Amino acid sequence: MGFRKFLPDQLFDGYRISTQQVLIANADGTIEDIVPVTEAGDGVEQIAGLICPGFVNAHCHLELSHLKNAIQPHTGLPDFLYQVVNLRSLPPEVIEEAIAQADRSMYEAGIVAVGDICNTASTLKQKQRSPVYYHQFVEAIGFNPAGAAARFDAARQVYEQFLSFFPEKQVSIVPHAPYSVTPELWALIRDFAPYSIQSIHNQECPGENEWFVRKSGELVGFYEKMGLNTNFFEPSGRNSLPCYIDRFAPTQPLLLVHNVCTSREDLACLEGRAAPVYFCLCPGANLYISQTLPDIPMLAQSGLSLVIGTDSLASNHQLSILEEIRHIRRHFPELPLENILSWATLNGAKALQADAILGSFEKGKKPGIISLGETLSRVKPLH
Template identity: 40%
Template structure:
C-alpha cells in the first residue's frame, strides 16, 4: 500500500482536490482518495504537480511502428498512403521489435489502454503479454465491390486469431471500403458485439472524391491498378454518405475528422448512430499540416476521445503532447476537459470505464503525475511520470 499527496488530484469524475491524497495497493487498485490516507499511520509521499488517471489512447497502429522517421512530413494523405505501402513490408522480426518498443513507450507515457488498428497477426503475442489493455480493430478494406466477400471473410479469420483478446472488425475509411463491404460489416455488427472505428475525412480529397469524383484519390487508384469506373459521385461529403451504412447497434469512433465541417456534424445528428470523435492532432500536422476545427465539436453533445495514430505519422506516442497541441489551438480548453477526453471518455468508448478512466475506490485506472504546468496550462516544460 502506498499513499501519494499532490498539489491537486484530478479524479475526473469530481472537482479537483487541493492537497489531495490517493492511496493504492500493490496492484494499483485505489483504496482511498481525498484529503486523508487509507490509514492514518501510513507514510505519505509528497509529490509536486497533479495526479490523474492513466490515459486511454483510442487510436493507434502498433504494427506500423517500424515506419518511424521513414515517411516524409507534410506530403498529404495520398502521398502518405503511397509511402506506407512502399515501406510497409519488412522482416516480421524487425516489425515486431519496433511494436514491442512502441508498447513500452506508451506504458512509460502513462497510457493504460489502447484502441489499436491491425491488418495482420503481428501484434497478437505482444498484446497478450502487454501491461496495457488493448482492443484490436481488425481493419477491412477493398474499394472493389467484387472483392468485398473475400475481404470480409479474411477479416473474420484474423478476428478469430486475436480472440480471446478484445477485438472487432471495422472498415478502414470511406475511400477504401465499397458499399458492399460496408453492408457485410453492418450485418455482422447488427448481430455481434462489434465496436466500430473508421478513419474519417483526413483530407479534403476524400470529400472531393465523394462529391465530384475528382481529386488525388483517382491517381492513387490508377497507380494501384484499381478500376473505379463503377463509382458515381454522391454530391455530398464522404461522412454524409457512409453514416447510413454503419450499424446503429454499436458505438462508432470517427477518427481524425480533419476536414469535417458543421454541416457534417448536423447531418449525423439526424441519424440514430452512437457517435464518438477521436482527435489525433500530432498525426494531422504530420500528414496534412493542419488540425481539425476542434472548436466545432466541443458543445455538440458527442463523446470526444484522443489518439496518437502510429509512429509512421507521429514523432511519439504521447497523449500529453496531443493535449498540448489542442490547447494551443483552442486556448479556452481547460486541463480538466483535456484530461476528460484522454481518460474517461476513451474508457467509456472502449467499455472499460468500470476499471479505468477515473480515480475511484476499487478501480485500477493507473496513476499519472503531471508536473511543469503554468497554473492549469500545459507548457513546453510539462512532463509526465507514471506513478502506478
C-alpha cells in the first residue's frame, strides 16, 4: 500500500500544534502515524502553512441554500425568521441545485462532516452521493399545545425518509427552539429517543430571554405577525436555558446553538447532567442577523465543550468553517488558535458522535487532511 508523507510548517493533530512532525497517511487517507521529520525517510511532501484534520460544521441548514442573498443582513432574529417562513418555497429543482452547490462548496472548503437541520427531506438526494458525513437533526416545531401529536408525526415522517439511507445513529428528531416548541411536543420528542443527540437554537436574541422572564420583548411582535395564539404560555421569571433544560432527558447529549445571550449564571443549570453538552458558535450568522456575538471567552473559560457551525446561506455569506474561525480570531484575538482548531475538528466530531473516524490524526482514522495556508487565508484539501 502506498503512503503519502506531509511535512507542514505546523501540524495540528486535533489536540495540539507541533512543528517538525510528518503526517503519514495511506493512499485512501487513513492515518498511519505522526513521526519526527528525522524518522520519516524519503518521499516527504513539504507543505507551507498549517495542516489539520477536516473541519466539522456542527450546525447548518443545507435545505435553505436557495435563500442566499434573499434576506438582507441585520434584520434582527424575529424578522429574519418571518422572512425564512415566507421565502423558503421555490420550485424543487431550484432548491435541489442550490443544495448540491452548497454541499460541494463545503467539501471544497475542507468540511468533512455536518450537523444538518432538516425540516424536509429535500437534502436526501444530494446527501446520498456526497462524500460529507451528515447527521440529520429533524426539527419539530409547534406553537399550539393541541397540535403537538400532529407536529410530531410530521417530523417523524421526515425522520423515516432519512432512515431509508442513513443509520439510526445519524438521525435525530429535535426541538427547533425553546420559544417555538410547546412542552407537549417536547415530551413526545424526548420519549421517542431518550439517548439520541439533540440540537436546539439557544438564546439567539435578547427577546428569547425576555419572553421567558416576562412574556414581553421582540418575540411578541413575531407571534402576532404569524397569527399565533400564545395565551397558553406563562412566563417563568427565568432566562430560557434554565427554564427548558429539564425538558430534555438527562441521557440526551445536547448541542446548544448560537448562545448569543447566554450568561455565566445560566450555565449553572447544566451542572450534574449525565450526557455531554456542546455549545455551538455560529459567529458569521450572528453578525449577519443581529451584529451581536456570544461571550465566547466566557464560554471557553467556563470549561465548556465548544464547537463551530455556519448556520445557513440565508444567514451567512458562505458555508466556511475557516471563515468562522477568522471571525472568532478577529473579535477575540486573545483566544489561542490551538483551542479554536480543536472546536472546529475533534470537538465537532465528538458532538456528532463521529470521533471514532473523524476529528483527529490518529492511527486508523480517516478524518480528511487539509492545508490552511501560511496565513490561514485559504483551505486546500490534501486528501
